[in-house]
Amino acid sequence: MSKRRQGILLINLGSPDEPKRRDVDRYLLEFLTDGRVIDLPWLSRQLLVRGLIVPLRAKNSTKLYQQLWTEDGSPLKHFGEKVKQMLCELVDHQYPVEIAMRYQNPSIEDAVNSLMDKRVDEIIVFPLFPQYASATTGSAFQEVMKVFSDRQVIPSLVFIEDYYEHPAMIKVFADHGRAFDLESYDHILFSYHGLPQRQLIKADPCSHCLQSEDCCQKITECNRHCYSAQCYATTQALAKALDLSEERYTTCFQSRLGKDPWAQPYTSVILEERAKAGDKRLLVFSPAFVADCLETIIEVGFEYKEEFLALGGEKIDLVPSLNDDPQWVNAIWQIINERVKISPH
Known part of the structure; x- marks a missing residue:
């Protein structure tokens, strides 16, 4: 029997593509019309988000994103890409790794397609949310399943639910605090x-x-x-x-x-x-x-x-977050190894 080819999908919340009003509008609409984020009936949610929240908040949110933006763009997306690259290097490129955002880009569907193009048999879904919530981890898991809902070939999906008190993650946060x-x-x-x-x-x-x-x-x-x-x-x-x-x-x-x-x-x-x-x-x-x-x-x-x-x-x-700290990348791999049976390459 051939060995399983496993891939890793990291997922974070998301960010506008650019700190411009149209991009912020698009991001807020996708984010806030998610029924797991604002858990109201569909019509009530649409009226609230499209009629009140986005029109009232988008202008100020755009200013805040402009304040946040760096030469590397969105810090959240920048650090996500860095962690992806560092994890690839840590596993010596033996396991394909992709990063996706629940809202906007890179999308979960694009990341899944990239992994499937690499002929993976199993996708390990690792949300970049240490604590479980339906509005974050639950929504990300649902979107992954939605991507496969009408496909002929569905790989094995392994979901890392949470790691809120995992010693490896705690150590990195604590080390940042000790600075x-x-x-x-x-x-x-x-x-x-x-x-x-x-x-x-x-x-x-x-x-x-x-x-x-x-x-x-x-x-x-x-x-x-x-x-x-x-x-x-x-x-x-x-x-x-x-x-x-x-x-x-x-x-x-x-x-x-x-x-x-x-x-x-x-x-x-x-x-x-x-x-x-x-x-x-x-x-x-x-x-x-x-x-x-x-x-x-x-x-x-x-x-x-x-x-x-x-x-x-x-x-x-x-206290700075974990960002692209090599200890954090090691912690991700440690958590995956403890939760999932990893096939040797």
């Missing part, structure tokens, strides 16, 4: 992308979600797919690696869209509370993002910094 003098900060924030509370509840088969203040503090059989619980687990693993006592740090959630309740506490609220408590210097980790992007560089690095300074703070620093 800072942790003792010089009054408090440390672990700020994750937010998620509507209704989506947290939908992921709970036991109806325990949000029924107690500590329901997310420990992973159980009921909340093992809870995004919030996985975020808290990531924080706990990082705090342990950094030897932080509980009073030294807070888990919080950013990037809320709309007025519906989202995962709490909100990062903006914690900033106010820390300022009122007299804190002057804050350090922020963003462990939901393995590559720096709009939410880290702009939202934390500029907007939250301005907000904290206006509240009387003196300093707020952002």
Whole structure:
């Protein structure tokens, strides 16, 4: 029997192709009309996104992307391409590797086609989201399956669901944090992308979600797919690696869209509370993002910094994400090897 030929598909969220209004419009429309992102009935979602959100947000979003853009383009896409190349080199080009964006380019379909052109028998789908959420990992998995829905030949598909407390990933984040003098900060924030509370509840088969203040503090059989619980687990693993006592740090959630309740506490609220408590210097980790992007560089690095300074703070620093750190590429390969039976070449 011939050996399986395995390929690796890395998937991140996406970015406009260019920091121009038409590209930002196109990106926001594709992103926000995804039923796993805004989980409303189809017509309500279309009216909300096309009639309100995009017309009201696209102009400002375009300015933010222009602020984010570098000579290499979108940082998220740039680092994704670098990680793809480094992973190819790590495996000595024995396993084809492609990078895709859930929204816009390079598309999942194009990446899948490239892998199939290389005659792979199995695709290992590795989402660049450490914590599972239907709106991110779930949507990416669904799109991969959609690509094959009308094809004659469907390879074996292996989905890496999450790796929110994997020691190899935690070590890289912790090492990035150790580049800072942790003792010089009054408090440390672990700020994750937010998620509507209704989506947290939908992921709970036991109806325990949000029924107690500590329901997310420990992973159980009921909340093992809870995004919030996985975020808290990531924080706990990082705090342990950094030897932080509980009073030294807070888990919080950013990037809320709309007025519906989202995962709490909100990062903006914690900033106010820390300022009122007299804190002057804050350090922020963003462990939901393995590559720096709009939410880290702009939202934390500029907007939250301005907000904290206006509240009387003196300093707020952002710990760089994993980006193209060789340790992170090694961690990806380690996670894959632990979760998947890799065929030797």
